[in-house]
Amino acid sequence: MTTLQPPVAAEPRPAPPPAKRDRRSWTGWGFIGPFVAVFALVFLAPIVYSIYLSLFRDQLIGGNTFVGLDNYTQALKDDQFWASLGRVTLFLCVQVPIMLGIALLVALALDSGRLYGKSFFRITIFLPYAVPAVVATLMWGFMYGTKYGLVGDINDAFGVTLPDPLSPDLVLASIGNIVTWEFVGYNMLIFYSALRVIPNSLYEAAEIDGAGQIRMISAIKLPAIRGALVIATIFSIIGSFQLFNEPNILRPLARNAITTDYTPNFYTYSLSFNGQQQNYSAAVAIIMGLITMVIAYVVQLRGMRKGA
Amino acid sequence: MSTPVTTTSPAPPAKAAGAPTSTPRLRTPRRHSPGRPKRSVLLTVLTSLVVLYTVVPLIWLVINATKTQSGLADSSGLWFAHDFALWDNIRDTFTYHDGIFGRWLLNTAMYVVLGAGGATLLAVLGGYALAKFDFFGKRGVFAVVIGAVAVPGTALAVPTFLMFSKMGLTDTPWAVIIPSLVSPFGLYLMWVFATEAIPTELLEAARIDGAGEVRTFFQVALPLLAPGLVTVLLFTTVATWNNYFLPLIMLKDSDWYPLTLGLSAWNSQAETIGGDVIYNLVITGSLITILPLIAAFLLLQKYWQSGLAAGSVKE
Numbered sequence: 001m002t003t004l005q006p007p008v009a010a011e012p013r014p015a016p017p018p019a020k021r022d023r024r025s026w027t028g029w030g031f032i033g034p035f036v037a038v039f040a041l042v043f044l045a046p047i048v049y050s051i052y053l054s055l056f057r058d059q060l061i062g063g064n065t066f067v068g069l070d071n072y073t074q075a076l077k078d079d080q081f082w083a084s085l086g087r088v089t090l091f092l093c094v095q096v097p098i099m100l101g102i103a104l105l106v107a108l109a110l111d112s113g114r115l116y117g118k119s120f121f122r123i124t125i126f127l128p129y130a131v132p133a134v135v136a137t138l139m140w141g142f143m144y145g146t147k148y149g150l151v152g153d154i155n156d157a158f159g160v161t162l163p164d165p166l167s168p169d170l171v172l173a174s175i176g177n178i179v180t181w182e183f184v185g186y187n188m189l190i191f192y193s194a195l196r197v198i199p200n201s202l203y204e205a206a207e208i209d210g211a212g213q214i215r216m217i218s219a220i221k222l223p224a225i226r227g228a229l230v231i232a233t234i235f236s237i238i239g240s241f242q243l244f245n246e247p248n249i250l251r252p253l254a255r256n257a258i259t260t261d262y263t264p265n266f267y268t269y270s271l272s273f274n275g276q277q278q279n280y281s282a283a284v285a286i287i288m289g290l291i292t293m294v295i296a297y298v299v300q301l302r303g304m305r306k307g308a
Numbered sequence: 309m310s311t312p313v314t315t316t317s318p319a320p321p322a323k324a325a326g327a328p329t330s331t332p333r334l335r336t337p338r339r340h341s342p343g344r345p346k347r348s349v350l351l352t353v354l355t356s357l358v359v360l361y362t363v364v365p366l367i368w369l370v371i372n373a374t375k376t377q378s379g380l381a382d383s384s385g386l387w388f389a390h391d392f393a394l395w396d397n398i399r400d401t402f403t404y405h406d407g408i409f410g411r412w413l414l415n416t417a418m419y420v421v422l423g424a425g426g427a428t429l430l431a432v433l434g435g436y437a438l439a440k441f442d443f444f445g446k447r448g449v450f451a452v453v454i455g456a457v458a459v460p461g462t463a464l465a466v467p468t469f470l471m472f473s474k475m476g477l478t479d480t481p482w483a484v485i486i487p488s489l490v491s492p493f494g495l496y497l498m499w500v501f502a503t504e505a506i507p508t509e510l511l512e513a514a515r516i517d518g519a520g521e522v523r524t525f526f527q528v529a530l531p532l533l534a535p536g537l538v539t540v541l542l543f544t545t546v547a548t549w550n551n552y553f554l555p556l557i558m559l560k561d562s563d564w565y566p567l568t569l570g571l572s573a574w575n576s577q578a579e580t581i582g583g584d585v586i587y588n589l590v591i592t593g594s595l596i597t598i599l600p601l602i603a604a605f606l607l608l609q610k611y612w613q614s615g616l617a618a619g620s621v622k623e
Contacts, residue, residue, distance in 0.1 A: 026443065029437070029445075030437075035434035035490070038489045047463075047464065109351050112348075114346065115348070121359060123606065125358055125359060127605070130601040132567075139368060139594065150368070153386070249552075252576045252578075268466065288463060
């Protein structure tokens with residue numbers, strides 16, 4: 001299946017026969033035109049505008065002045081920015097492998113045909129994807145509560161004192177748990193869909209060669225779904241770098257643990273909506289965008305090259 | 309749930325649009341047919357742990373939606389309190405603050421119908437164009453769309469807000485609907501799906517018979533695209549229904565809030581001095597918020613799962 005392969009590498013088919021090119025060259029635009037028009041308004045124009053904004057600074061004296069790359073150099077020296085970037089990088093390195101690992105194991109288990117009640121598992125594990133981040137965070141936020149949440153219940157029941165999941169030391173892990181809960185099923189489904197379209201003949205050949213389950217996984221299944229693995233990794237990286245909803249909603253419960261510069265996104269949000277520093281915020285956002293794109297690109301190159 | 313998978317049935321016709329299959333097992337015949345693998349209790353138990361992890365919070369939500377504000381505080385999180393207050397909670401959720409929750413529900417529904425519906429329409433048209441037409445700038449269109457996906461949404465949020473603010477669109481529903489209209493993932497999915505699902509010969513035949521492009525699209529292509537369309541519609545619906553960040557920055561007037569924003573406002577209201585503590589309504593409201601989507605996923609699972617596994621139609 002081509003669906004879940006990384007978009008950039010995967011042009012599903014080369015263009016249809018070029019013979020009719022002349023006749024259809026504008027018909028195609030008729031169909032894609034509406035998409036492109038809205039896309040230009042909500043994607044391209046803001047990017048251009050953002051770059052423009054990032055080159056100015058609103059000063060008390062002199063108003064809006066052109067400052068060139070000053071905002072960028074300021075951002076690169078900004079400790080708050082680096083601290084938030086470090087935080088999401090740590091988050092990324094721990095949460096994403098755990099989440100994708102569980103998703104992959106479940107997908108392989110479903111695909112093995114050895115589970116009782118397979119479709120029940122598939123749909124149940126996927127369900128949290130339908131839960132808004134707001135609701136997921138509210139639920140987990142309540143459950144984390146030491147006063148009347150589940151953590152409090154466990155403390156009361158067993159006479160122990162569990163560490164507070166909303167304390168500054170643990171809150172990042174607690175957010176990681178929420179994000180994992182939200183997206184394990186989604187990633188599982190991506191992997192599972194990719195596993196399902198591996199041609200039967202490959203398994204038959206492997207069976208004739210006497211390959212066991214483990215060998216089939218390492219030699220057939222994993223290589224076959226590499227595209228899906230790469231795309232899921234890239235989406236997860238982008239998601240981690242954009243972390244905003246969960247910490248923002250959890251903040252009322254953990255005000256001293258989650259600061260307004262907790263993640264880069266939170267930082268740019270606070271800069272422009274609380275601090276009124278829209279120009280500087282634009283520069284920080286652009287730097288984050290560039291970092292994200294570079295990492296996504298590197299992951300894709302590496303992921304595609306390996307053994308290809 | 310342990311019905312064995314069909315291994316002997318003849319290949320069902322490629323899952324066509326609406327065929328109401330009786331059981332989910334009518335998907336393509338399972339392939340490891342030679343020597344059907346043994347069910348494993350151990351593997352089932354291990355996978356059940358993941359299920360437990362996913363459902364415990366949902367069970368928690370259902371149980372706690374039945375509690376009063378005071379019941380929440382004195383009862384265990386995973387069992388019912390003495391008073392069963394679910395119906396009262398539902399009534400209070402809809403009547404609190406002049407029934408603003410109902411308004412949020414309607415707003416969300418409107419954002420979904422216009423935003424997700426529009427996004428799906430644009431993605432289907434665009435995906436069809438990419439799959440079945442050759443046109444000037446096609447490669448460029450795709451490269452730009454995919455490149456833009458990598459740009460973090462929040463990098464766009466501030467400039468989009470400023471632009472919309474200049475256009476007078478902030479604090480109106482349009483500020484939420486217009487950005488929802490673009491789904492690059494939907495475009496990609498429809499492109500791949502259309503490439504697989506519509507034989508070019510069929511289009512040629514329609515054209516030779518004298519059908520115009522619009523008619524060919526609606527009468528020949530669209531029916532074939534139905535499973536992909538349902539999939540894209542579901543995923544854009546989730547994206548719109550669950551959207552939080554965009555409304556957060558675009559909307560000030562709570563009359564235009566979607567459910568997500570309303571719930572988080574109710575939740576943080578307890579923090580403000582003199583604010584009403586209504587955690588019971590936050591929890592009940594959360595339950596009401598997720599039920600429609602969960603229902604949609606369960607009812608439509610045959611369609612969206614086949615749409616996601618688009619390529620499995622070939623073999």
